[in-house]
Amino acid sequence: MDFAARKQALIDLGQLLASEYGQGEMRKHFPLAYRQNGWFRAEDSQKALDALTNNYLAEEELNAFLANYQPEDYPISKRVGLVLAGNIPMVGIKDILLCFLAGHKALIKYSSKDAVLIPALLALWKQQQPAIAPYFEVVDQLKNFDAVIATGSDNSARYFEHYFSKKPHIIRKNRKSVAVLSGEESEEEILALGRDIFDYFGLGCRSVAKIYLPKDFNFELFMQRLEAFTPLEHHSKYRNNYDYNRSLYLLNGQEHYVNAVLSLLPLPALESRIASLHYEVYNDLEELEQLLAKDWDKIQVVVNQRLTLAGPSVKFGQAQQPKWSNFADGKDTLAFLLDL
Template structure:
């Protein structure tokens, strides 16, 4: 299968996904295999919350639309253009790559799945118990578009066996297990990471509203969700709270509300000083990882010193939101819209797959 053929299959998948929207899903005549897949996928979207309580239709639709936007011919070609010579030399060296996927947000492992297949390798997939249905469905669609993918995709039920390399995502604790268990295999092992935002006090209301999207999308469960704010000494949080008030409906979701009540109670019983607006607590804390419904913050006095701190802590950070205060800063509201070339943990998955023997 040529690279162009593989690219065309994922472009077709992008067209399929583009039909689904929270406002109104509508089948289009130019999309392949809608008769077999459209209605069933719409049903699966609405069943997802019964499989994982955090996978509300709103969040699943958002994830699907994000992938629909990414899987265009232009984006895929731009993503892969820098690897053209490596693709030429890797065509005859197909490997079986074990994928151990997370399940914190919908389709969080899709990029690894895509990367393995687009590089001509075979994917041996262990899904998370929290996300067992969406990716297998999309795999069936891909096979329907091009049956040559059938022997390239395997979903493992039990122990992973007979693979050449591994990409595994988990917590810091499971990463230690992965590193030991897969010590004899080429691997990418991902650990816990969190995202932070740097505020100067000069942000517009629109920027702070957009920051709310970075905080509340997927209920804050993703590694790209902002869980830490760095603010200048004496920062007034009233403007921030006013801007994010538009996200207040999150408290009406029971699982989020339960976390809000529990974590707030734990903080208060420990006599921590909190800022609270009724659906989000802010706590001064040096950690990057805050619990659901809470964001940690720290004051800073010198931007250069803060930038050095963030560089030193880079292995704990997935991305940084700011008004171009750091290299590779992400704009407010954009953390959950990564491009195909935005690699998790800044590890180039395609290079790993093309160069691993």
Template sequence: MNLQQRLEILSQLGEYISSQSPEWQVACQRAEQQNNWFTQAFIKNAATTIAENFLQLTKLRNWVDSYHLDDNVLPKTVGIVMAGNIPMVGFHDLLTVFVSGHKQLCKLSSKDEVLLKHLVQKMTEWNPDTANHIQFSSMLKDCDAYIATGSDNSARYFEYYFGRYPSIIRKNRTSVALLTGNETEEQLSLLADDVMLYFGLGCRNVTKLYVPRNYDFVPLLNALRKYKWMFDHHKYRSNYDYQLAIYLMNNVYYMTNDCIVLVENEQLFSPIGTLHYSYYNSPEEVTANLLNNEQVQAVTGTQAIPFGYAQEPALTDYADGVDVMAFLQAI
């Protein structure tokens, strides 16, 4: 497959996802059966983001043109270890390696096996040569380079096994929001999406708020109630109840709207069902502290990524800020 063929099949994949065909719907239902965190609403949200932000032919061509890609690539094999925290979270890596002209061997998370395999199967039906570019395996051996995403703990193992090869190794990251206290009702509703989408499991989910002194939390708590339906999800409810019990037993001050618990805590990462917050004296001080923090994936707010766009990455929004396409061109 040449570059033009690869771009066209990706565009066709975007149309397939957007068509909501019965075959795609069955795959989405199977994915939820395998992993209850993958609700139909959240699968649809992830799929729509991929189709609209990654798989539009014009966007793909503009992205490719910025790297001056062509068909004069000596194909290498890239091993990809994918996470499984949100639906199809590894799709951008798969897409980037595919477009680059290199071959890939993907190790999927057991939590997210159905959807990516189904999409690659469709691509192979449309063009059998896809099988020469994308393969799946439970073991990654004899690859020329590696891209591995996981926790801080798993990253140590990745560095041990893959460190002597060209590699990108990603660790735990999360996102934060910087509030001024002057946010509109619409902005707070969009912030609720940044916090609650995918049950807060993604690295682009906001798990920590920075607010000014004397901040009024009531409008925010009201905005977060748009996700009160999540309280009927048994896994989320169990996490919420567990965290709330800990705060009660330890006499920790908290606020809740019966959908999420807000707790003052300096930690960036918050447990499922909980949102941390800290007070600041000046927004510039917060921005300076977050600027080079390797645990921060994104900062939402009026002075950074607009509220509601944390989960809307573009083709150029690489995880951890590491340009994967440039990495692939250099191997």
């Protein structure tokens, strides 16, 4: 397939997934995905499917993204190993599609936590367009590869960097996202921020795990507004984490605010426990910029509604709506693949 054909294949995939038939075929796999990973509720799988369809595979989105590149027309020339994460549904699909766009063969090593939905999607796509089949191969171990993109924790990244050191590679480590508040946010804006905190149970690298607050912030009102997400307490895994972590905070005498689904703690770390959110207070914008700059290499996304910041940010409610150009860790994955 030449580049024009690959691009059209992605557009066709988007139309397929947007159709009643495509939606129905994918939803058949939601129960199995949930049985294999109790964090993948049907509504979370649907949310991920909708984001893929609307943010990546819509023709206008694809055209706008590819306007910045000049992919060449050549046969499948490289074998690219993809070590995928499994923290949220279909989190690795973007790397697979970018590999396809670049004209390379993807050697896919799935996470055991997310080994249902992407295989189902690729099978459905191949059924509709058999010509794409040579571009994808599922592997248990990476061998005979020309480059690799591996996503994992800080610990696994050290292993990846050693193991893949002699090949072109992108190694992704732990990152979390943060939000900055002015203290003047409306109830609607706080509810939008709540989606950035609670979507996918806060397990994504784009999930807000820490917030920066001005002096004299109204903590009680903030926590009260987030009670709109109280239905999360009915999810057993989330509730178990909430109860366990709050018990730790109480036993340790850790200062915190609490509602039915969230503990809010004055801690500087970017990464928080499940059902927990850290906060840090800033005195002025200059200090806020300094706090963000200190941890910039560990931040995936800054969520900001009202403040004027020097660095890039997204609006409240948009953290879990990435587009093609929102590359993980800020590294242009398509440019990397095209340069192989």
